[in-house]
Amino acid sequence: MTGAPDGKILALTGGVGGAKLVLGLSDELDAQALQVVVNTGDDFEHLGLPICPDIDTLLYTLSGLANPELGWGIDGETWHVLDSLERLGGETWFRLGDRDLGTHLWRREQLSQGHSLSQVTRELAMRLGIEVCVYPMTDDPVRTTVITEQGELAFQHYFVREQCEPAVNGFRFEGISGARPNRDVLSLLQGGSLSRVVICPSNPYVSVDPILQVPGLWLALRDSPADVVLVSPIVAGRALKGPAAKMMDELGIPATATGVAEHYQNRYPGLVDHFVIDESDATLVSVIEEIGLATAVTSTVMKSREDKQRLARFCIELESA
């Protein structure tokens, strides 16, 4: 049987790379058949505004607002606020565009009125014309800290300000032990309507680990009747987007699909039912299967809209284990 026609799909995603596959999934599925849980470990407060980079990247991508060249922010964006702030000597390393700032100001107002991040995200999606349900992994603050050779850095300081240059020793997710998983996601996992979980090709360390380490979440995923499809974010020894391969190198882990498989098998044994790798990594299949992951090979590089839809279909239609 195929996974999709019978039930809902839950996608786990970080920012840009994962959002591409979610866009493909949303093209291939009815809106009510797709739910998405998003990493919030990248969130931070900047200039007094609550910034949720992964949520916004996903919502801008799904609503067609995303900037296709930058891979983040809004298409046709302008930078007048930041120019003015720069003139005053303010902090401008985090590139907040004018239209993007409208989102953050709006979110700040909503949160200050006592709405939860989940409620605000649902409302934001609705106002952007998005029908797919998008859930933050938790409403509680979780903040990814990158432990580097230059000391600990808040994620956006590492990622944007330092441009991922400091070598990485590890990660810490501040607040994770007290974070409560999104209730709707838990209900979905505990109910019978979910047929498949897709872990998008997002960074294992700073996009997917925070989601899976929200207390209760990965065990609920493992114990759910839905089977779990993981798409490798590493293709031919390189991350298609972001610092995943560089991080693996620095952590002494082979920056390959095999390294990704080991990461998931060691940390979350029994979670992943299917591992989808790129055709350029086809020679790794037997090694990965020895680690205990059923492996499927396809083209995972998503450049065009059709690429995204094709990979989405592949993940949806993959035979259940």
Add this chain to the structure above:
Amino acid sequence: MTGAPDGKILALTGGVGGAKLVLGLSDELDAQALQVVVNTGDDFEHLGLPICPDIDTLLYTLSGLANPELGWGIDGETWHVLDSLERLGGETWFRLGDRDLGTHLWRREQLSQGHSLSQVTRELAMRLGIEVCVYPMTDDPVRTTVITEQGELAFQHYFVREQCEPAVNGFRFEGISGARPNRDVLSLLQGGSLSRVVICPSNPYVSVDPILQVPGLWLALRDSPADVVLVSPIVAGRALKGPAAKMMDELGIPATATGVAEHYQNRYPGLVDHFVIDESDATLVSVIEEIGLATAVTSTVMKSREDKQRLARFCIELESA
């Protein structure tokens, strides 16, 4: 003797109308000879940002950034943040331009680091290249409330959102009784370096009254050896800018320079040494002098830069009482 050459001048001002005369004064005086104290009763928090309309109007005017057509905000301003916020259904009645928002974000950061409004204002002026000392009347929050026939309205709700339409019954300055006057302004008034105070043609009720009602301030002004020159904001029965004349009508006070004179003489007896009125009101001189104010007549309408400089010179060179 003339007031200026021997000492410093302190100007009291609200927003647009007053800022014009301050610009003239700054053209006519060395930077260290001019100090300005600004109304903060219009200040409010909006979208989580600390907005200081009178301070910003003055600083934008003195730095040449001001929008000459709107009379507020920044020249060449764009509105992308507000467009984005509007799309999300956020509050857009208070027209915050993109570049202007840079100022508010910067100010928010500075205040959140524990700097006082005085310190932040001094720093902002410096970064905008302004040498004149600009002081908020107080660092403590004072909020003007307009008592209208439709109930009480926060000042900006009355002024911007409701466009001054509700009829006015009175005013209340929340927080004024606990507000401490700006220390530098007090020192200046108590020291011997000040030769003249100019009350700019600002709204008596919502721009100048808040300043004068900061505890200790108007008595320090009255008791200072400097003489006080008041420029009428009402010319030929009309306010050149803003709702002053409309307010006077609604309060049952003649909307004339005479009404202005009575307002100051009743509330602040002995404060004003010279009252400068427009030539179109020359017939009122004898009535006003009966009220007890020495009156001087000149053209007070400031359209061109030269108009501003000429009125400034008139105020500076007026013979001391």
